[in-house]
Amino acid sequence: ADAGDLRRFFNRKLDRAGGHRGLTTKTPWADGRLEDGSRFHGIMPPLVANRANLVVTIRRFRPVARTLSEMVALGTMPEEAGRFIEAAVRARLNIVVSGGTASGKTTFLNACGSALEPDERVVTIEDTPELQVPVENWVQLVTREASEGVEAVTMADLVRHALRMKPDRIWLGEARGPEMAAILTAANTGHEGVMFTVHADDVWATLTRIETLVQEGKPGLPLRAIRLNVATALHLVVHLSRLRLPDGSETRRVTGVGEVRSRLEGEEIVVEPLWEWEDETLGWTGNFPSEPLRNRLQQRAGLDFRSEFRSPMSDLGRRTHSGG
Numbered sequence: 001a002d003a004g005d006l007r008r009f010f011n012r013k014l015d016r017a018g019g020h021r022g023l024t025t026k027t028p029w030a031d032g033r034l035e036d037g038s039r040f041h042g043i044m045p046p047l048v049a050n051r052a053n054l055v056v057t058i059r060r061f062r063p064v065a066r067t068l069s070e071m072v073a074l075g076t077m078p079e080e081a082g083r084f085i086e087a088a089v090r091a092r093l094n095i096v097v098s099g100g101t102a103s104g105k106t107t108f109l110n111a112c113g114s115a116l117e118p119d120e121r122v123v124t125i126e127d128t129p130e131l132q133v134p135v136e137n138w139v140q141l142v143t144r145e146a147s148e149g150v151e152a153v154t155m156a157d158l159v160r161h162a163l164r165m166k167p168d169r170i171w172l173g174e175a176r177g178p179e180m181a182a183i184l185t186a187a188n189t190g191h192e193g194v195m196f197t198v199h200a201d202d203v204w205a206t207l208t209r210i211e212t213l214v215q216e217g218k219p220g221l222p223l224r225a226i227r228l229n230v231a232t233a234l235h236l237v238v239h240l241s242r243l244r245l246p247d248g249s250e251t252r253r254v255t256g257v258g259e260v261r262s263r264l265e266g267e268e269i270v271v272e273p274l275w276e277w278e279d280e281t282l283g284w285t286g287n288f289p290s291e292p293l294r295n296r297l298q299q300r301a302g303l304d305f306r307s308e309f310r311s312p313m314s315d316l317g318r319r320t321h322s323g324g
Contacts, residue, residue, distance in 0.1 A: 003044070003053045010042050010054060023054070027147075033128050034058070065107060067114035076104070076240075077254035078282055080309065081275050085257070087303035088236055089115035091296050092169065092193035098206040099240035104252035105197040106130050106173065108240055112195065116169075123162040125155055126173035139165060155179035156217070159186060169193035178217035180210060187233035194233075203237045203258040207269050210234075224267060231269045234260045235293060241277070254282055259289050284309060 010030075011022040023030040029043045044054040065071045068089075072082040088095060089112045099105045113133045116122065121137040129142055141162065146152035155172065159182040162170050172183055175196045187194045198213075200206040207230060214226045239256035255277035261270035273285050288294065289305055297303040 006054045007044065010056060031128055033130070039128055039130070059102070065111055068111050069114070071108070071111050076108075076252060077275075080284065081254060081257060081282060083308075084274070084303070084305075085112070085236075085238060086115045087297050087301035089193075089195075090117075091300035091303075093235040093293070093296070094187045094192070094194040094233060095236045095238060096206060096210070096234055097195065097197045097238050097240065098200040098203070098209075099197075100199065100201065100242060103240040103242045105240055107252070108238070108254075109171065109173075109195060109197060120168040121166065122169045122171060123165055123167040124171045124173065125158045125162060125179070127155065128173070131171060131173055133171070139167075156182045159183055162186075163191070167191070169195070172196035174198065175210075176213065178213075180213035181217040184210075184214065184229055184233040188229060200239070203239045203256040203273065204271060206237050206239065207260070207271065224264070227264055227267070227269050231260060231264060232262050236260065237271070253277075256282075259293060261290060262292075 007023055023042050023044065028045065028047050029041070031039070031041050033039050039059045041057045042054055045052065048055055065074050065076065068082050068086050071077060072079050077085070095112075097105050097108050110130075110132050113135070116133070116135050118135055119137070120135050121139070122133045122135055123139045123141060124131045124133060125141045125143075127143050129140060131140070133140075139162075141158045143155055143158065144150070144153040155175070155177065156179040159170070159172075159179050163186055170183065170186060170191060170193075172179065172195070175183060175198050180198075183194060183196060198206060198209055200209040210230055211223070211226050214221065214229070215223075218226075237256070237258045237260060238254060239258075241253055241255040243251055243253055243255075245251055254275070256273070257275040259272040259274055261272060263270060272287050272289070274287055274289065275282050276285050277283075288309075289297070294305050297305060
C-alpha cells in the first residue's frame with residue numbers, strides 16, 4: 001500500500017469516540033486503540049526522517065488476569081500481599097501503582113476492580129481508554145486533543161469535572177502532567193479510593209516522580225508544601241516490575257509495597273516498606289502498617305493485620321525508609 005492508503009487505514013482504526021484526531025500532514029502523529037483494547041501509535045514524515053511511509057507500533061492487550069486472585073494464581077504477587085491489597089482497595093485507601101513501561105500497571109489497576117462493591121460509582125479518567133471497571137455505575141471520561149476550532153480537554157480538566165459527579169472513587173489511567181496536582185487535591189479534600197498509575201523505578205522514586213509532576217504544574221509551590229500534600233493524600237505505593245526469566249521470557253511482578261506515612265520526617269516523606277523484593281521473591285518485611293491504617297483496614301475490610309500477619313521480629317527487625 002502507498003503512504004496515503006496506509007494513513008487512511010490507520011485513521012479508520014482510531015478510536016473516534018475517545019475524541020482522538022486523525023493523522024494528517026499538519027499533525028503527523030496519533031495514538032489510539034484497536035477493538036481488542038490494544039494500543040497503537042502512528043508517526044509519519046516529516047517527523048520520521050529515514051522512511052517515506054507511516055511507522056506504526058502496536059502494544060497488544062492481553063488480559064491474562066482480571067482479578068487480584070488471578071494475579072496471585074499467576075505468581076504476580078504472593079497470597080498474603082494479594083489479601084492485603086484487596087483489603088486496601090475495599091477500605092478505599094488512596095493508592096498509586098508505579099512501574100516502568102509495560103510493567104503491568106494498567107492490568108493491575110483493572111484487577112483491583114474485583115475488590116469493588118457493585119453499587120459504587122466510579123469515574124475513570126484516561127487519554128486512551130484502557131480501564132475496565134466491573135460496576136454498573138461506571139463513568140469513563142477521556143481527554144480530547146485540540147484541533148481546528150476545538151479546544152483540548154485535558155486530564156486536569158476531567159479531574160475537575162469528576163469532582164462534581166459525586167464519585168465514590170476516581171481512577172486515573174496514568175498521571176504524568178498537571179493532573180497530578182489536581183488528583184492530590186481531590187485526595188486531600190475528602191475523596192476516597194483515589195487510584196492512579198505513574199512511571200517510576202521503585203517505591204521511593206515514585207514519590208520523587210510525583211513531586212516533580214506537581215512542581216511542573218505548580219512551579220511556585222514550595223517543596224515542603226508539595227511533600228506534605230503528597231504525604232497526607234496517599235496511603236500506599238504498589239510497585240510493579242517487568243522481569244526477565246532464566247529462559248529468556250518476561251514476566252510481571254509486584255516488587256514493592258510501601259505505606260506513605262501522613263507526616264514529614266525533617267523535610268522528607270516517610271515510607272514504611274511493607275513488602276520488598278529480595279532473593280527473587282516478594283517478602284513481607286515484618287513491618288506493620290500504622291495504627292490508623294490498621295484500624296481502617298479492620299473496620300472497612302475486616303482485615304486484622306496483627307492477627308493475620310505474624311512477624312519474626314528477631315530475624316527481620318523494623319525498617320523505616322525516607323524518600324526524597
